[in-house]
Amino acid sequence: MSNEYTSSEMMTVTAAKALENGMTCFVGIGLPSEAANLARLTHAPDVVLIYESGTLQTKPDVLPLSIGDGELCESALTTVSVPEMFRYWLQGGKIDVGFLGTAQIDRYCNLNTTLIGDYQAPKVRLPGGGGAPEIATCAGEVFITLKHSKRTFVDQVDFITTLGFGRDGKARDGVPNIGRGPTRVITDLCVMKPDPETRELVVVSLHPGVTAEQVQDATGWEIRFAEQLDTTPMPSANELDVLRDLKARTERKHAGEA
């Protein structure tokens, strides 16, 4: 059965399942948006999707290419200004979960979307923080989804754009009014959660057909595995159908507009 779906699909479906019905979710563009909308179209019809462009409780029929596509506003309950979005809805504590992607992540779930190399003379300049720094600290918890590779899973991020648990795993300790931080990381290979004590990422579930060696090979540090290592449930036929329909609709829509 493992060749009936791609590893990308496995990742998206698993990420989608992390969202529970009724949660309010602040959605990052790209993989998180795909997963969050899949959740809404499958097991979590009342998940509340919020994009930083100001669209509250939006139900796009196709995936947005940008964080502020017209589709998001047209299908939203209402659209507020961007200052209001960040002040009242995010900082105001109305968001259960922030759903983020990233360019780099380290063992303490710190995220780098700023640059590769040195800040003053970057090798690669990335887009920057966007909404992530405060999503990661103001939302109740954070889910992260990205493809697994040594390029993305690094021992130390080049720059902490967005806090996981800091360089030592303790950066949230004793900080007032801060969310729980990352509670799970979903990749195309596995699911990881921070150790409750040390906050170091631990693989808790391997996707069907994936080995521990494959995960280690794609990770830039010696990654820990849970004693009780689960196998991630496979996508259902319905989940795959809905996801493929969504992506096909999206493809047609974005190609067709001129």
Next chain:
Amino acid sequence: MSNEYTSSEMMTVTAAKALENGMTCFVGIGLPSEAANLARLTHAPDVVLIYESGTLQTKPDVLPLSIGDGELCESALTTVSVPEMFRYWLQGGKIDVGFLGTAQIDRYCNLNTTLIGDYQAPKVRLPGGGGAPEIATCAGEVFITLKHSKRTFVDQVDFITTLGFGRDGKARDGVPNIGRGPTRVITDLCVMKPDPETRELVVVSLHPGVTAEQVQDATGWEIRFAEQLDTTPMPSANELDVLRDLKARTERKHAGEA
């Protein structure tokens, strides 16, 4: 001709004339609102009236009883939230003139709308500051209108709710980002302006038929008169017609609602 209009009408018409066409005016309820609307209906059709309830550029057909009557919203260009009104429009520096009434005023134009007597054991508790404290400091300048009497024009206000020029006339000196403060006070007897140096109120114009003695008798301190003491122009027939129509419409409207 002096018995063709009342002293109240003289006050309102004179206060109205202080507003120039195109000014943006933050309007207090009561006398200021009456004067500001009269201005709009006579010489200043494009005066922009703003009420603290959030109504921007409103054109009520009748005078509002409260600062947030439905009439204000229905005839406004748009209505914003109260935080936005105070933050963006008043503190943001978009108001040319604040138009205020008061319960007490002193020689340095300080206003008291808080209480008579001692704060902890007031003889008379008044409504309080409302929008006035920041209207007086954030607007470009301030016009004040009230009836002249020893009860209202006092040597020292019991409480400075709203800054004129402080107990010594110097309270605005060197303060960054502050408006010019009161530039004229219009009563049923005369027009006063602060002395450019000392900031003490000086009578610059007596209403027709009013004597300097009358003004002094109605003022709780030894008030100064300008060397060149003008006579305030009389209301025109048109101004009186428009004012009386407005007040009659208002009376009918407010009595009729049940």
Next chain:
Amino acid sequence: MAEFLSLHDAVARYVEDGATVAMEGFTHLIPFAAGHEVIRQRKHDLTLIRMTPDLVYDQLIGAGCAKKLIFSWGGNPGVGSLHRLRDAVEKGWPHKVEIFEHSHAAMACAFEAGAAGLPLAVLRGYVGSELPSVNDQIKYIECPFTGERLAAVPSVRPDVSLVHAQKADRKGNVLVEGIIGVQKEAILAAGKSIVTVEEIVDDLEAGPNACVIPGWAIDAIAVAEKGAYPSYAHGYYPRDNRFYKEWDTIARDRDTFQAWLDENIYNAGGQAQ
């Protein structure tokens, strides 16, 4: 997630004795029905927050519900005094009420900051006013960029907020339209929130940027037809200015007020349990 309750049950469940309560509505959509239910249930020792106390707080204070009042303008708009408020402050009847007094700008910013989850609001305020000398909740910060001294007040974060709005849909999403005051801020800043509405509709028919508060940000919704009367609901009914003028006579005298309370609150309306 908003639950549809009777007003009786909503107030019974969420308004506790001793709570900090904001009932908002800036001269529009004043939650009179909700305030009356609080009186009827004889809630007491409340810290009442409201920019413009208006008649509804005069009634609550006169009925003995209030321990403290945080406000910025306490009058009967266009008419005169709130006599019950004055009687409490000047004469301590029915008991002394402690007051914390602000300007509108500070209160508006404090509601905004409460909705924004911040502990303080910063504003260019109170310059030259003596209010800071009688309200120790007004402090100052220095801008680290310009050195300017700016006023700071604690944000408003009530235990429970009660507001009135035009309508809710069947999911509990609420439309507030017209003079929106600080209603949204009051709800978002509060631990719990009760919204009374004129009616429940299938579709809010709101524009793309309308002031809509999602049902999941509200705790209870109760239908209260004419729930803002004698204030008004834009699109539903006008302000009863005549009642506002009559209130001056009713509230001026303790006995007249007491009779009004008995007739119009204690022995009228509400819901037998």
Next chain:
Amino acid sequence: MAEFLSLHDAVARYVEDGATVAMEGFTHLIPFAAGHEVIRQRKHDLTLIRMTPDLVYDQLIGAGCAKKLIFSWGGNPGVGSLHRLRDAVEKGWPHKVEIFEHSHAAMACAFEAGAAGLPLAVLRGYVGSELPSVNDQIKYIECPFTGERLAAVPSVRPDVSLVHAQKADRKGNVLVEGIIGVQKEAILAAGKSIVTVEEIVDDLEAGPNACVIPGWAIDAIAVAEKGAYPSYAHGYYPRDNRFYKEWDTIARDRDTFQAWLDENIYNAGGQAQ
């Protein structure tokens, strides 16, 4: 009071070399026509402010208009990098651009504070992020009530802001609808403001709480049909996602970009004087 000008004249009058300029529109109503006119008039040494630089700032930076960039997310949304921005930052082509980098939350609050006339914005931000170590415009204040340490950033107060909106009426009042971003804040925070609109109408037909900016708070209004293209204008035309994807190829190479600039900006559009 808003004056109706040609886009050429508005930019010529209000955008000075060396100015601090905000062109806003959060993924919607991006003022491309205005940005192109700035390029066409070869304005230079600009400090450019924008939360999401997007293609329009890639073009401005590639054309050599920018000296500094203040931003919070500089990518081609859903596509990838802004290659002209990267080339300037990584290789200094056509010249080095100094960057001041924030988070969205901080930039949004900084626009809000600018509109509110304050020198700083206060937020619960940057906790644990290393951005404060590379941006000395991020400082801290202590809440005088709770002792909590909160981030502070300077407010955004541009010399001139340029935004695009759906329509203006004949008095110059402007309606912005849909994703409204920080457009209102950009205008209110600026010393001067230019608004391009799709059309001038007799009546804005706006709801009671619509985002309407009064003409007296705007300096110049210029009609620019499809002025937000290839971004979109809610109610007028959709986003040209295809062009956003094509931009990746155009901008990746300096020569291709230069040819695009020549063909589409310098030798096209605008107004001969």
